[in-house]
Amino acid sequence: MRAHALLRQLRCSASTSRRLRYEHGFHAGSYVDVTKHAILSLLMQRMAEKASPFTVVDTHAGAGSYPLEDSMELSTGLDRLLAARLDGAALPPALSAFMRAVDACGAADAYPGSPLVAAALCRDDDALLLVEQSETEHAKLVDSLEAVRVPVRTICGDGYRALQQKDNLAPQRRALVFVDPAYQQGADLERTVKLVEHLERAWHSARVAVWYPVRDTAKVDQLHDALRALPRVKEILAAELVRDEDDGGRLPGSGVVLVNPPYGIDAQLEELLSSLGELLSDGAAASSHRVSWVKR
8 A cells, every 4th residue: 555545544543533631640650651761772772882973852752750659650660670670680781771761860759751761871972852842841841851961952842843844953963763642643643654754855864763552453553554655764673562461441552663773673672572571560461572574
């Protein structure tokens, strides 16, 4: 199926979805959150293997950090990792890096969102470009960045539109673009695919990571199919970690699609998600992971 036809399909599917107000603070440090940020930590490690500096772009940056007292799902994610570390569990390198970011944020009081995870793992000459549409969340984001040591620029605006502007692109510089919408807006799926298509033309050296929820497998397939149909994209890798049993209506799992992923990262993701699934399992709710090539 051609790319534009798949985009129309995404638009029609999205228009029927419910639009709910999303409060990420309620879910901070959850099973889904730590999975996403562990994968981001692995990507940061791979980006740092080359000496040349790079920019991390977060299109949906959020508040930067979240008070632990507001979260309703810590027991499914961060709490289990902290307990495992206290018990001396062996952690894969990417998970150890993620826990360092948690420590830097102040694990006793707050959980780091993607911007602070990335900031903790940046080198001195790397940089951050963080976009957040909500004025309230953007103000919190700016406050959370006071201690960040690397160059950082924030934009209060639409993340998709921000990367359409040439002033926000640096094609001569390496980049990791992290696209992490809440998928509460009907057009998020379609706009995400269009953004990937745009970046393949305008910032070809950028590596793009797209987070997505795993609840409706049909929508996951639509996203994968639409990305696969983009002619300029050569390789796409998907990584997912999902609970095998219903967990009281919580999101069962999530995935990240990597567009033009680093060489050999599929094996690293296998190790990471296998270990993470075991650490987050409580015996009653086991998990399964999948690392698969969407396009190659």
